[in-house]
Amino acid sequence: MENVVSIFVRSIFVDNMIFAYFLGMCSYLAVSKNVKTSMGLGIAVIFVLGVTLPVNYLLENYVLKEGALAWISPSLKTLDLSYLAFILFIAVIAAITQLVEMVVEKFTPALYNSLGIFLPLIAVNCAIMGGSLFMQQRAFVNIAEATSYALGSGVGWLLAIVGLAAIREKMAYSNVPAPLRGLGIAFIIVALMSMAFMSFSGLKI
């Protein structure tokens, strides 16, 4: 249980998806122009991560890993399907994103309209796929750890995008050099935020 909490906190602050690994940058930069929309996207990311990662964890441990299929019959003990990981992970992610899109369209049409093209694009959001690949790399011991990692990463992503959106809203009033306006200054802000987040890296949890 202690471990679960520590993974959760670490994945928000120390291993932040955006500031430490740059995952999900495309939608991060494109949607962070106002706080409300970015909040919506952040919540969608938490949700999709929280659902896909445990599913992929089960897939990894009961289908893909070397010897993972031994529960069907002992003769499959030597089978190693891990080269199929990319295709299966992305298929799971695409299917679940489709599901989320349908749910959001049905229940909150306003949010659906403001998220526009970016909801289907969550399927190709690196943060989601990256979460699954990091899960595979780090070999979590049980599904609770994997889930807490997923939720922590999602919360970290939400924090990052809402923070950037808030700064960019205020930036509308500042006089930025013309060539840096928009994208350029956004990069620099993310860099500064990332430096600020690096101060968490000494955190011992």
Next chain:
Amino acid sequence: MSKLMSAKTKEILLGPLAKNNPITVQVLGICSALAVTAKLEPAVVMGISVTIIVAFGNVIISLLRNTIPNRIRIIVQLVVIAALVTIVSEILKAFAYDVSVQLSVYIGLIITNCILMGRLEAFAMSNRPWESFIDGLGNGFGYAWILVAVAFFRELLGSGTLFGYQVIPQALYDAGYHNNGLMILPPMALILVACIIWVHRAKDKELQE
């Protein structure tokens, strides 16, 4: 060949290098661009891998474009990309194991690299295979040169090496020069890309917002 390289195809090939650059103008595929650029070698490998995958992915989707039902096109595109990425990843593991360890999850993340989906969706779905191939190459190169440029400065200033060979003379270190440790850390990648964007947009006023 002259027919193959008409003015239009030339534009398709060269456009993404500057005017329509996938990273600095279209803002696609930034995640991996920033993460693998601490050293030159992984950046070059990454650039080549992405170029190959986007070129061939474009060709495959372009060949299939009339047979893919519109509703499931995203899934089809993802499967094609995932298959190509799997092939590249297995090849790298076999022939360049060190680099593939350095790139770690970022090879797998080519699947979700927005450049791929962007080009497949915006170009290959409505163009013939040859043009799609050229478009893929152009965008791959446009992506690769930014990666290489960023990695060049980060490795040079951060570790004083290029491709792992020391280029800053020992005498300079003896005289009190220090590597800039900040260059190795993630934030500097962002700042460098911002600088490239700055220079690019200062030269090309049309791109300013």
